[in-house]
Amino acid sequence: MNYWLVKSDPDTYGWDDLVRDKKTFWDGVRNYAARNNLKEMNKGDQVLFYHSQTDKSVVGLAEVVKEAYQDPTTDDDRWVAVDIKAVKPLKNPVTLKQIKANKMLSEMYLVRQSRLSVMPVKKKEFDTILELSGS
């Protein structure tokens, strides 16, 4: 079991959209580092859903339901998509501020390389975030 964090601009596609759709395909990644992470995802992996820009918080928990396949939005075979489904919202969103303030989470990619849109999360970090959310 692996843990991940995906980032989305809520104005483009946010947690509420995922809940409404039940599941979605995570496409449009055009960055090699993020793409490599997508390829590493396995069915059943847990995914933290983070809102960038306006919210800057982890708002929900999702799960990988289909592993990497050719991104349907392009013919270019360099890019892949995965399917994720909404599991549950976090009781309290965990803000970037909280994450930065937490010693356990200071090594996260989210803090160190803020532009990466798909990143691995350690189990310890994953658990810490859920703890902070009060779930």
Next chain:
DNA sequence: GCCAACGTTGGC
């Protein structure tokens, strides 16, 4: 709205 960080592109 600004700016820093960083990835990508293209000329050499």
Next chain:
DNA sequence: GCCAACGTTGGC
């Protein structure tokens, strides 16, 4: 293959 220029992202 290197590096400058440029575009995009995201935090503030």
